Amino acid sequence: MAASRAAAVTLATLAERFDLVVQGSAAQTAIRGVCALEPGKPDCIAFAENAGQIESINRSAAAAVICPAAVAEAIESPVLVAKQPRLAFARVAALFERPSAPAGIHARAVVAETAQIDTQASIAANVIVGEHSVIAAGAVIGANTVIGEGVRIGADTRIASNCSIGDDVRMGERVSIEANAVIGGRGFGLVHNGRGWEAIPQMGSVHLGDDVEIGAGTTVDRGALDDTVIARGAKIDNQVHIAHNCRIGEHTVIAGCTGIAGSCTIGANCMIGGGVGIGDHVHIADGVIITAASQVPKNIDRGGVYSSTFRAMPATGWRKRLALFRQLDKIERRLRRVERAGLSSENNE
Template identity: 40%
Template sequence: MGTTLGEIAELINAELVGDSACVVEEIAALEGATSNQISFLSSDKFLSQLQSTEAAAVILHQDRRDQFDGNRLLMDDPYLGYAKVASILNPYIFKEQGRSPSATIHETASIAEGGWIGPQCVVMEQVEVGESVFVGAGSVIEEGCTIGRGSRLMANVSLMAGTVVGEDCIIHPGAVLGSDGFGFANEDGRWVKIPQLGRVIVGDGVEIGANSTIDRGALEDTVIESGVKIDNLVHIAHNVRVGENSAMAAMVGIAGSTVIGAGCTFGGQAGVVGHLEIVDGTHCTARTLITKSINTPGLYSSATPADPNRKWRRNVVQFRKLDESIRELRGLAPRLSDMEEKIELMEKGKEK
């Protein structure tokens, strides 16, 4: 079953030029699209494929309305249109509802209708699971956890005791929420564990990638606010707060008690040391290391891009000599100043 272009245009708030009754069933790239598929153009590097595509319709920027003769959906952000159409044509549908016979569910757990508890799942005491929640095979939900309506936990997700997950969240395989934070005190060279007494609180519409970990708070809660998107292999330490609609790419690490504002983004392998505050609207490129609080929004970078090995080796040598070179330059400055004065006096003498 497909969807008409008229319906899609209304759902994604696009201007339709063409046949509103045309039905599309799938979304595809321009080059390989067929007559029952819709495509999109969001980058100039694919512009050459626009005239040869066999797609039933193409999502385009308003400025390109005259560059394609077929059915077209016009909007300011075609990539956003692609995302929305892909969701429309590929809705998540429960294949099964109820409980697998191999799931272990405590008698005090409250599980609403319309969802699925998969094979080998363990649901412990005083757990509350909302309507239409999917819990994938092998997942463990410890005592006192709450999962909001419409959320999906894929295979082998672990929610440790007291974790709260909001509505319409997606947690990918292997993610662990609520494990102990890295808290220890040193006594004469030996480490004494500090009990981690807080929880993890996740807002609505959050997505957490595969094998990511979010530690419970030491005393207060670790909080992931609504709309946050977290990629695979991200680590968020205890007592961190991540503001609404922030996003983190793979292998980002956030140390304990850091407060991150709303609408921030972190490229892959970016890191933040503990006890910092990062203002709303801060954006960090890949491998950026933040060691001080950021009070001014904007784009921040610290990683060194790759160079040919020979050039990189020369740069490393120069970097090691940087302090020495600066000292030499500082020593030369007074001598250069004296030379300039002498030259100026000589020129004045010639004029006379």
């Protein structure tokens, strides 16, 4: 990764901010970005997790390394000592992920007279902000994004370009929404009238808690009556669909291309793999892990790891198994006849 355009920070500053320890006299070493351990980059910081990486540290061009104490004792490079180097690195990297956006409203933005935008918020070109919406300090709204009426956006929230935020959506602080996401679109509520389908009004909205992340191209539908809720710290990947009236628990993570039907409840600290399909009105308990491409048509009432798919195999083997699957009814009927015949023989003896 190239060095960020953000201002340099010293190891001493990073240590104080993230509760780390500077080894030796390297406190004033300047850091302008993050990098991989090898080859490393000057003015950037890398990380290492075990003694097996000591030779890589010695070869690295990185200005400093985040590593555990046992590794730090064996090297001479400028070091930040951390109990969890990967976690510490992630937090440091976040400082350099994006340059700070300038505060203010771009001349080509369209902002309703009744909207309230903090002077420390940043509104890019071609953004539209609807009536009575409120945008707090430090929030950044990317180009071409549309903010509906009555929206509440918390401090330090970042919404990328080309997003659509529906009416009355509420977001906490430090929410992150990537490009082309749609938050608060109409839910897929329909009723059949005997001849065709009629739409059910979707009158709720969406509530995103603090530190929620929404990936690029993801859609979160507004509720039919109550709000769709994604709780604090939940992380949603790219191209996920969350239907109306769903509730996602705190610190749950959902990988890309998962589809969640309406009125589902997913507990806290769950991990949902990519391409999972969850049926409507399903309840999933706290601490559930669902592996990729699984189908979940019914409730999961206790924590654990759940799967419902076949692993990939050579196509010829799969075709043979598929042929057997198609014969399962016949095989079952034949087995029952054999079992009945066996019982009859035993009774006659």
